[in-house]
Every structure is written in structure tokens, then in C-alpha cells.
Amino acid sequence: MKKTLIILTVLLLSVLTAACSSSAGHQNSEENKAAVTHDLGKTNVPEHPKRVVVLELGFIDTLLDLGITPVGVADDNKAKQLINKDVLKKIDGYTSIGTRSQPSMEKIASLKPDLIIADTTRHKKIYDQLKNIAPTIALNNLNADYQDTIDASLTIAKAVGKEKEMEKKLTAHEEKVNETKRKISANSQSVLLIGNTNDTIMARDENFFTSRLLTQVGYQYAISTSDNKKTGNGGDSVNMKMTLEQLLKTDPDVIILMTGKTDDIDAYGKRPIEKNVLWKKLKAVKNGHVYHVDRQVWSLRRSVDGANAILDELQNDMTAENK
Template sequence: MKFRYFTILSFVLLIAVLSACSGSGGIASNSSRDTVTVKHDLGETKVPKHSKKVVVLELGFIDTLLDAGIKPVGVADDGKPKFINEQVRKEIKGYTSVGTRAQPSFEKIAALRPDLIIADSSRHSGVYDKLSKIAPTIALKNLNADYQDTIDASLTIAKAVGKESEMEKKITEHKKKLKQLKEKLSDKKQSVLLLGNTNEAITVRDQNFFTSQLLMNIGYTYAVGDSKKSDAENGESVNIKMTVEQLLEKDPDVIILMSGEKDKVDQNGKRPLENDPLWNKLSAVKHHKVYKVDRFAWSLRRSIDGANAVIDQIEHDILK
């Protein structure tokens, strides 16, 4: 009798264990169906499929999210919304500033209870673990991104939010736009340089920068090579520093002068550099091939939409 009792009891317990295992497997399976594993610069992360509440810690990621039909709930905008393209600002109206790109506020990010955080792999590598404790976090290049890095990051973000096909279509359209402009430039072999701040020294973007590579993809030759990476705060690459004499040695056919809020200008709106006799010896100056553009648009908007905006400005203002 006792033997029969223990046999029945053992059978019941076995059924219970198997049921529990089956239930556990079911949970794991559901969890797998509800997430997607995303490879990024700092590893692999399981993120919820179709994330809706997303925080971005670099400005270039905003466009990509909008292309995927998602408005970020939080943006590290340095407390300066004007860094963001005016039309884009309207589209993301109501977002919460989560501090600076260099030092985002963990408290503000956590308060938003995001489904996903998109960080910059150079700026935020040191705080990646802290961000991951708040929400699933992927880290991609934007601060020091070149053109291809930007394309790759767009596809990764699209995968993270379940919009890969839409992003592939966006990239195809962009490539077509780029090719059409390249055909217009095909018979014009011109060298170009991107100049930034000119207050104390002339600062030039190197050929690995996002916009520099975009210009080369369009058909320009970039007039300088690589710069050395700096060990400065935030891991930002240092612009190539030049004197007017060194700039004259390069003597590019086209100069893109990126304007910014810190530039010193005289009452006529000219920088001191533009009154230097050597500046007026440059081929670009002599042939009226110096173009002033907005630094935020040409430097901070590292995205497919940012690239398209640069292409449009080249076609309408520079190749006019």
C-alpha cells in the first residue's frame, strides 16, 4: 500500500516538474519573440521589438528615429534646441532634454522610463553599463562617424525598432540622390575643404569626417588627409590646425566656411581672416568659390537626412 502511495506521489511530482519546465520554456519563448538581439559597437543587446519610448544621446540619431516613424521622448541636446534642425524640432516638439551629450542626466533618462536608449560609442562607452541598467542600450558611432558609419548606424537603429525595410528604402533613395549630383559634378574635378572656427587658428575637418566623406562620395577631392585623434575630453577628434600660409599651400578650388555662434565677425559680417591679404590670394576666393553654410547643419546633423540636406544645398547654392 505504501509502495503504491509513493509511486503515485512520485508520478504527480514528475508531472508537476515537467509542467513547470514547459511553462518556463513557454515564458522564454515568448520573451524571445518579444525582443530582437542587436549587435552594436559595444556588444549585443536584446531590445524590445517595436520600442516606442526612445532616448537618444546624440543629435544625428534623431533623424533616423523619425525616418522609422518614432519621435524620441528624450534628447541630449546640451540645453540648446537650436542645435537641432528647425523642421526636426517641430516634429519632436514636447521631447524632454536629458542634459548634455557629453554628460547626460541618468535621473532624467530614468524618469522617462524608456524602452530603448541609443548612445554614442565614443562619448558614452564609460557610462554604458549605467545606461544599460536604466533600459536596453545600443551604442553606435555618431560623434566621430564617417559617412559609412552613419549608413550602418541607421540600419542598426532600424533593426532595433523593427523598421529595416523602411530604412533600406530610405538609403536607396539617398544613394539615387547622391548619384544624380555626382553625375553633375563628373566633368568638374575640384578639391574642397571644410573650415570651421577661424578665431585663433584655422580649423579644418579631416577627410574621415562625415561631411568630408560625403563630399568625396559626391565627386570632390578632399584637399587634406587624416588628422590625429586626440585624447581630449569626450574622445573628439581634433580638427587640423592651419595658418593662412598652410591653407594657401593646399589652395583648394572650393572652400566651405561653416559658420557658428562663436565666430568673431566685424560690422560687415566678415571674419578677421577674410581681411588677411593672403586669404585673398586663395583660388577659391579669387573665383568666388567660398560658400558660407550653417555649421550645425553641416557638422552636427550626421544622418541620412543631414546628408540629403547637404546635397540639396550643394545643388541649389554651390552648383548654381
């Protein structure tokens, strides 16, 4: 009887110990996760994730700033065309997980990520599939404006446990914005960003990332979101289709032409549109205030480092002395 009682007591203690251990383990597991609020909800992210997959290009820079190289990137299978060459060197060895619009779930899962960073607009419909693979946060980048990009950087920093590092980066960036504003003396001149001009003029409206950055350094943006909505001519949330006649009516003080490999450009670096009589009537053309820039930097690199690269170009090429 006494022996049986001892055995039962030992078994009971074993069960209690296991239960306590399990409870403590669960508690520690929860304590080692960060609850991150993002555009599609709240996600518990493991402490200091190392294997991170990004589904939009602008998130790459942010991770690099925080000392993390993504293991997987949605690069549309044309990395050299879309990703800045210096950034590409830093992420050498990553795995392409397909296109940004339709990333491969199989490839993502094969990388065994502990964090996926998705774009709110592009990946809303597949968010549930993504979070079944790994903890997933969704942030605005495709249609992000400047403030969206700053906010996303802070959210990513929280997710990887490096908020202080990002705050330091943003303080330095703010100083660079103020420095650029002093140097270029924009004085509320109107400015317009133009991308493709092959078949029609595709301009960015005021809500685009780079458009907002330009207003931060003292420019007035030439077209508004309401202008874009009024046209109803096939543009999207940040792009506005324009004719040359509409562009001449807007007539900005400064035009920034974002050039990529898909643009029709002759041996002299000119686009067909630049030979048009109406183009030559534009104020910016007459005054020599048309600037050719790289679309990789000015449109696709939507990040703090991307903004800094733009600020460097503004300081080098668009100061008061160079106008």
C-alpha cells in the same frame, strides 16, 4: 490513500504546467527580442521599442525616418543652437537629458526607456551604467564618417524592427548622391570644410562625415587624416588646426565655411579672417568659390536626412552654372 494519491497527482500536474508555462514565456520573450550587434558588443532589444532615448544628435533623424519620436535627447541644454529647427518641431515634447558628454542617468531612468542609443566615443565609459537602465546600443556618430553613418542607420533600423523602411530610404539617398554628382560636375576639384576661425582655423579632415560625402559627389578632399596627425597642433580625430599660411599652402579650389552662433561675424556677414591679405590670395577666394553654410546642417546633423539636406544645397548653390 486514493484521495492522497489524487491530490499529489494534481499538485504534480500543476507544477509541471507552471514550469512549461514559464519555459514557454521565457522562450517567447527571447523570440520577441532582436540581437543587435554594435560597437560595444551585442544587445537584445525588445521588439518594436517605443520609448527611445538618444545621446547624440545625429540619431534623431534616423528614428524620425523610422516613425519613432525619441522621448529623451541629450541636447547640451541648448537645443535651438544645435538642432535643426525643422527637426526640433518634429520632436516637440521630448525631455532633455542633459549634455552629450555627461547625460543625466536619473533623467534617463525616469523616462523608463526600452532602448538607449549611445555614441561609441562619448559614452564608452558609461556604457555599463546605461545598459543597467535599459538595453543600450553604441554607434559611431561624433567622429563618424559617411559610411559609419549609413551603417549606424541600418543598425538602428534593425534594433527597432524596421530594416525594410531604412533600405528604401538608403536606395533613394543613393539616387540623390548620383544625381548631385551629375549636376555639380565637381571634376575632382579640391574642397575644404572650415568651421571656427575666431582664434585659429579649424578645418575638418577627410574622415569627417561631410568630407566623405563631398568625395562621394566627385570632389577631392584637400587634407588627409595623415596631414592632421603630422601637424600635432591640437586638433582631434576629425579636426585639424591650421594657420593662414598652412591654408594658403593647401590652397583648395573650393572652401566651405560652416557658420554658427559662436563665430565672430560683422554686420556684413564677414569673418575677420576674410579681411586678411593672405585670405584674399586663396584660389577659392579669387574665383568666388567660397560658400557660407549652416553648421547645424553641415556638421551636427550627421544622418541620412542631414546628408540629403547637404546634397540639396550643393545642387542649388554649387552647380556648374553657379560656379
